[in-house]
Amino acid sequence: MSDTLTLIRVVGRWLPLAGLVGVLAGAASALFLALLDAATQTRLDNGWLIFLLPAAGFVIGYVYWRWGGLANGGTSHVIDQAHTISSRVPARMAPLVLVGTVITHLFGGSAGREGTAVQMGASLADSLRRVLGITDERDRRWLVQAGISGGFSAVFGTVRT
DSSP: OHHHHHHHHHHHHHHHHHHHHHHHHHHHHHHHHHHHHHHHHHHHHOGGGGGGHHHHHHHHHHHHHHHOGGGGGHHHHHHHHHHOSSOOOOTTHHHHHHHHHHHHHHTTOOOOHHHHHHHHHHHHHHHHHHHHTOOOHHHHHHHHHHHHHHHHHHHTTTTOO
């Protein structure tokens, strides 16, 4: 009987948390994909934007250098946080990687969708953890892993109907 109660308690706790992380990661990925489509169409309609790619790259690099902090670690930092107890995934990572990737595509650069979605999902999940006051390190890793999974799956459209 105690195993059943433990299972009910664990599922009762993690199902809402995982659902909330999934909604956050999915919504962020949906916004990202919509902005990416708009940026790509704008670039295709205005071929001259390609000439501003070096300036756009400089601006993105400067913003990361000046304000990126731990977000500079990118996907490697996110993966480390899914496996270790060393730090946190900064909240600023989500908007930085979203805007940086969209600007890169707008001016004709190449940046992958997967890394962006993974970083946004992990950043939002760890931010949610802080808002909810969850301090257990194992729970933090699980939430970060859920954010990574949610972002990665959403960017591939696995939740489309």
